[in-house]
Amino acid sequence: MIALGIDLGTSGVKALLLDDGRQIAVAAAALEVSRPYPGWSEQDPADWWRATCDCLDALKAEHPHALAAVRAIGLSGQMHGATLLGADGALLRPCILWNDGRSEAQCAALEVPELHLRQRAGNPAMPGFTAPKLLWVREHEPDVFARIAKVLLPKAWLRYRLCGEFAEDMSDASGTLWLDVGARTWSAPLLAACGLDERQMPRLVEGVEPTGVLQQQWVSRWGFAQPPVIAGGAGDNAAGAVGVGAVAPGDAFVSLGTSGVLWATTSGFMPAADRAVHAFCHAIPHTWHQMGVMLSAAASLSWWAGVSGYTEAALLQEVDASPRSDGACWFAPYLSGERTPHNDAAVRGGFLHLTPNTSRADMTRALLEGVAFAFRDMRDALGSAGTVISEADLIGGGARSDLWCQTMADVLGMPLHQVTGSQHGCALGAARLARVAADGVQLFDKPARQRSFEPHATRAQHHDRAFSQWQQLYGRLRQLPLPSPLPESA
Structure with a gap:
């Protein structure tokens, strides 16, 4: 059976x-991020639709028979995005x-004791979340x-464009701070704290369920032989977990994507919000996970x-x-603030301890x-x-670099x-979920391992010492104010 997985990334x-x-x-089709003011990050959903159409148009041009045979579509998406629709289904803003x-200032309103946010949602209030x-x-x-008539996450909006249904899977909904993660249902008190109610939310489904x-x-435009069913799908990290077969308790992966994720599948709901550890539903029924999240992983190298002015590949090759020189320096990857373990949207990153001998390498x-x-x-x-x-x-674009993989190990x-x-x-995870929605057979095999990176004893000892020094950077950077811009009249 042929399935189609669509991943709406950043x-x-x-x-x-x-x-x-x-x-x-x-x-694949590229997207751009708009940053109209410091700390802001937005996208026009119309660009998501254009990019999706470009991808399917390309598949139709190059693989028309395979695309025509697709029986199910699965969706994966960047999490937490606030996509706001009016009563007519039109977008209200980027x-x-x-x-x-x-x-960041609004997070305090959700951390009041009577809401029991961390017990219900399994996470602290962070600016990145939807609420x-x-x-x-x-x-x-x-x-x-x-x-506002509906609040949708990015892939739920894409689902609406594809099939006209308002639905969201448990893994993506976990990132809103409106889900009772243990019970896998919307929380009326958490919604009410934001002036919303369940009528403004999409219905909840498991990632393997059909939604429409x-x-x-669109069947006619792309030449499908019959209308494909659209699965609940998953938030990007849960989809990545399905893609690598991380569906059983104890399975783990590292995602070196735009953001960075350290994932561990769990059998139950295990909140640990005090260390900014996320506890979310998995896209697989009756399954949860914990993860640590950093906001700028491969994004740091792209920046x-x-x-x-050099390509990422050229920088890595250099x-x-x-060899390591006496111009060695430090880097703190807090370009957009940080989540785990600091939960700090205000801190900023940078290079430190630069000398005249410091090279680009x-x-x-x-x-x-x-x-x-x-x-x-x-x-x-x-x-x-x-x-x-x-x-x-290891998954994500950064995992293509052997140098970076070995450094991580x-x-x-530990072996990676x-x-x-x-x-x-x-x-891939989205397509796997689509197959289950179409035929009901859950087959989430682990893909073949191409190469393993074992920690090198001498380098590991060096990094043990360096890590305790690197940890001091956060406290020092946290104390630095952001530079003030020059007045326009200056």
Whole structure:
């Protein structure tokens, strides 16, 4: 059976054709992020639709017979985004994205004792989550707030465009702060705290459930032989977990994507909000997970490539060819603030301890190590919550770099494994969920391991010492105010 997985990411949309476990083809289209003010991060959902259409148009052009045979579509999506619709289904404003930090002040309203937020939602209030964004809209854009008929996450909006249904899966809904994560249902008290009610939410489904069928106009446009069923799907991390077969308690993976994730599948709801560890529903029924999240993982390397004027590949190659020098420096990857373990939207990152001998290769190496140290921070946070991870698979664009994978293994002191198809893990997971929605058979095999990275003893010892020094950067950066802009008259 052929299934289609569509992954709506931050940097682009991917569409993957899967035939009984074999990947037939992948199409991709890029997206841009708008940052109109410091700390803001938005996208126009119309761009999501354009990119999705571009992907399916490409698949139709190159693989028309395989696309025509698709029986089910699964969706994966960037989490937390606030996509606001009016009564007519029209968009009210651009989507406020997961890495938007404007709602830090509104988080306090959700942390009052009577709401029991951390017990119900399993997470602390963070600006990245959806609920504080709606409090910000209510305060700063009251005309928009008054017109809200539906609040959708990005992939739920894409589902609405595809099949006209308002539905959301448990894993993605967990990132709103409106879900009672243990009970897998919307929480009326948490919604009411934001001036909303369940009528403004999509209905909840499990990731393997069918939610509707593709509308006829799109069936005709892309040449499907019959209208494919559309599965509940998953938030991007849960989709990645399904893609690598991390569906049983104890399974773990590291995602080196735009953001960074350290994931551990759990058999029950295990909140540990005091260390900013996330406890979410899995896309698989009766299953949950814990994860640590950093906001700028591979995004840090993308930023540095843009600033330096070199491609990411060229920067990595330069480090590979350059020995460590006396110009070594530090990098803190807090470009958009940080989640685990700090829950701090205001802190900012940067290079520190630069000298006249510091080279571009030194700075790139510091960046790779800084991201790895942040993952170690997350690992320790999960460990303090009782979740011990001894090895993990690797997914995400950063996992294509052997240098970065080895650095991660050395810093974390545990084996890490590159797996087949890891760069398309979220789209693959979405396609796997689509297959279940169509035929009811749950087959989430682990992909073949291509290469394993064992920690090198000498380097691991070096990083053990360096990590305790790197941890001091957060406290120092937290104390620095943001530079004030020059007045326009200056």
